[in-house]
Amino acid sequence: MNAPVVPNSLRRPVPAGFLDALKAYFGARFSNAQAVREHHGRDESPYPPMLPDGVVFAESTEEVAWLAKQCHEHRVPLIPFGVGSSLEGHLLAVQGGISVDLSGMNKxxxxxxxxxxxxxxxxxxxxxxxxxxxxxxxxxxxxxxxxxxxxxxxxxxxxxxxxxxxxxxxxxxxxxxxxxxxxxxxxxxxxxxxxxxxxxxxxxxxxxxxxxxxxxxxxxxxxxQPEAISAAICNFPSLQAAVQSVIEVIQMGVPVARVEFMDTWAVKATNAYSKLDLQESPLLLFEFHGSPAGVKEQAQVVQEITRDNGGMDFQWAEQPEDRSRLWTARHNAYFAGLQLRPGCRSSTTDVCVPISRLAECVGQTAAELDQASFPYTIVGHVGDGNFHVLMLLDPDSPQEWEESEQLNQRLVQRALDMEGTCTGEHGVGLHKMEFMLAEHGQDALDLMSSLKAAFDPHNILNPGKIIPQH
Missing domain, CATH: 3.30.465.10 (Uridine Diphospho-n-acetylenolpyruvylglucosamine Reductase; domain 3)
Known part of the structure; x- marks a missing residue:
């Protein structure tokens, strides 16, 4: 897939002997083996791998501090690594350097x-x-x-x-x-x-x-931990009806713990991947926390709202194992979506808008995606105005990549026009940098750049991320 050109993609040279010094200090917990570097040079974003020059497996704050001091003195980039689940290219070694894996700091x-x-x-x-x-x-x-x-x-x-x-x-x-x-x-x-x-x-x-x-x-x-927990599924005749229900639930002040949206294609994918038999239409997944009486009251109010919008009667998941299976399936919606087009590469994006504009934003986005040349799914934490689009692309088709990027740009602009944000929770990383100027303005970006320069004068900490650099 022809991912976009990455800003500041020239790797910085690592000084002679620097990697040997890390090997001497960390021993077996430093590696520059190809397989280890490849693991730490890719994430769930659509970007091609960008490998660090080496990987340190840190076990204490003191070790991280020693490593940072060495990288600072020798102007070597330093990129933190957790579990590698980011979606926007956060951990890619754009300028080379050292990836510091913090997974061993797990106490x-x-x-x-x-x-x-x-x-x-x-x-x-x-x-x-x-x-x-x-x-x-x-x-x-x-x-x-x-x-x-x-x-x-x-x-x-x-x-x-x-x-x-x-x-x-x-x-x-x-x-x-x-x-x-x-x-x-x-x-x-x-x-x-x-x-x-x-x-x-x-x-x-x-x-x-x-x-x-x-x-x-x-x-x-x-x-x-809540005294009582209940989860419910509610199917709807249309995407707009489901999202409108969420808007009314939030505006009524019902303290739902979770309210998740899945479009028809996401439901189909989840059924196949997680071996469920959910009705294949737009749906909402609710979870209610509180006292038994409070949970019952919340559910009654929400059921009335959903019925007014054409929603079906709730299907309940009250036993812990049923709730766990349902939410595990929801969390696996990303991997389920990938199975709709075996061999594909995903480009994911998310935006967040004021709750009053959510139905409009989701509806216009779905209408555009219906005309795309590739399949897609929409899921969302719609209770706070945030939704995600998963675009399933042929990795050998530059045309599909370009089409997906144009759809992403229009989606972000739509969200910004509605006084929303280019990302509700994925973060900026590489993929959302181009939207920072439109969202924040040049003066705010200049202030962010000044903050970055004050905290990191040699630009070694995860360079080439968040703030567009020229």
């Missing part, structure tokens, strides 16, 4: 159940955290689908299926331990629930995609 540092917080190393995944705190009666709600690392989720400002009720990583990260470009180690905040002491460094690093510092520890909020 819970502290759980303060009485304060509803946990501090974890950056490589801890969301599933691991919830498994290890299960006996406390608490859980961590941010669920982007993939079993992403908490460090990666903070770096990309992830959200997911529970964001409509519990918020995103922006709201749920209380503090970070960060290694700066020159190897210093800072704590962005303490565990107090609020502070007015100085600049909010935590929020600066959340969503910075490894361009301002390397996150090595994350302190997150925890929530009580």
């Amino acid at each position: 819970l540092v502290a759980v303060h159940a009485e304060d509803f917080t946990a501090t974890v190393q950056a490589g801890v995944t969301r599933k691991q955290l919830n498994e290890e705190i299960r006996d406390t009666g608490l859980f961590f709600p941010i669920d982007p689908g993939a079993d992403a690392s908490l460090g990666g989720m903070a770096a990309t400002r992830a959200s997911g299926t529970n964001a409509v009720r519990y918020g995103t990583m922006r709201e749920n990260v209380m503090s970070l331990k960060v290694v700066t470009a020159d190897g210093r180690v800072i704590e962005t905040a303490n565990r107090a629930r609020k502070s007015s002491a100085g600049y909010d460094l935590t929020r600066i690093f959340v969503g910075s995609e490894g361009t301002l510092g390397i996150i090595t520890e994350v302190t997150v909020r925890l929530f009580p």
